[in-house]
Amino acid sequence: MGDVLAGFHAAWEFESDSVLIRFERGIRTPKLFQALGERRIPHEAISAVTLSPGKRGTVVLHAVPRPGADPLMEAAAGQLKEGCDPYRLVLPAERETLAEYYADELRAQLPPDGTESTDRFLVAPPEAPLQFKAYDGKASFDGKLVSFRWFWTGASSAKWKAGDQSFPVTDLSGIEWRSPEVFEGHLRLLRRETPVAQPAQADQDPAAVVFGLGYGPVHESLPFAASVLAAVRAAGPAANSDGPGTVAAAVTPAVRRDPADIADRIRHLGELHQAGLLTDDEFTVKKTELLAEL
Numbered sequence: 001m002g003d004v005l006a007g008f009h010a011a012w013e014f015e016s017d018s019v020l021i022r023f024e025r026g027i028r029t030p031k032l033f034q035a036l037g038e039r040r041i042p043h044e045a046i047s048a049v050t051l052s053p054g055k056r057g058t059v060v061l062h063a064v065p066r067p068g069a070d071p072l073m074e075a076a077a078g079q080l081k082e083g084c085d086p087y088r089l090v091l092p093a094e095r096e097t098l099a100e101y102y103a104d105e106l107r108a109q110l111p112p113d114g115t116e117s118t119d120r121f122l123v124a125p126p127e128a129p130l131q132f133k134a135y136d137g138k139a140s141f142d143g144k145l146v147s148f149r150w151f152w153t154g155a156s157s158a159k160w161k162a163g164d165q166s167f168p169v170t171d172l173s174g175i176e177w178r179s180p181e182v183f184e185g186h187l188r189l190l191r192r193e194t195p196v197a198q199p200a201q202a203d204q205d206p207a208a209v210v211f212g213l214g215y216g217p218v219h220e221s222l223p224f225a226a227s228v229l230a231a232v233r234a235a236g237p238a239a240n241s242d243g244p245g246t247v248a249a250a251v252t253p254a255v256r257r258d259p260a261d262i263a264d265r266i267r268h269l270g271e272l273h274q275a276g277l278l279t280d281d282e283f284t285v286k287k288t289e290l291l292a293e294l
Helices: 032-037 071-076 091-107 155-164 218-235 259-274 280-293
Strands: 003-006 010-014 018-025 038-042 046-053 058-067 089-091 128-133 135-141 147-152 165-168 172-176 185-190 208-210
Touching: 003 091, 010 058, 010 091, 018 032, 032 089, 032 218, 046 091, 058 091, 071 172, 071 218, 089 091, 128 218, 155 280, 172 218, 185 218, 259 280
Parallel strands: none
Antiparallel strands: 003 010, 010 018, 018 038, 046 058, 058 089, 128 135, 135 147, 147 165, 172 185, 185 208
């Protein structure tokens, strides 16, 4: 165990090769910190260490991750508010001298090439399985497969036509996370091979779920995105290719659904059919698929 520097909402433990950040649990602690629990950042994953004045008589010790080092920060892509940055330690101003000492000690441990981008993640991602509720569906990830199950009250007709979706990480090239705290927040999976371009609007893309007020909050959707991104990077090029431009399809076992849920979804299909958004053939095919899940 190394020296410990405690601040508001977190404590940093300085070890020989890394900094272990433990987040407090409490009503005032940002929910993202509570969801993460702790973060261990190796010295080689840090590009700089700064100490600056904070708000209302505080100072802020900041360990800046190297580009490409942390899947959480890569997924966030600069969209996190300062108060939710897991690598900012806020301290009372009277502890500035002590904080400067630890900042200097940490700077001395940084690698000479610390400002360069890494070719692999150096910080562990949040662990799967993970799931969260978006506005138009439920997203789940078991470490190998990302699944979207649409809500009949929120999903667009395009997503209902496509049906529930499952994506092996080997079929993905990355993710696109747009914070739920901004306009048109969403989580989009970027696919390696698609017969047609993905729709520009996330609410029309079966490879995306959209956020909304109370749906897909940062503390749920961002760790999810980071975990998927890390799995995609670890998987590398899509496996089991049958040749250039082709990827073997994933086969997933059928899952039995709740009959009441199936009935609701068939009722919604009927409404889409009556509104002219589904043809007779499309309605029959989707209804048959849903009945087969019973």
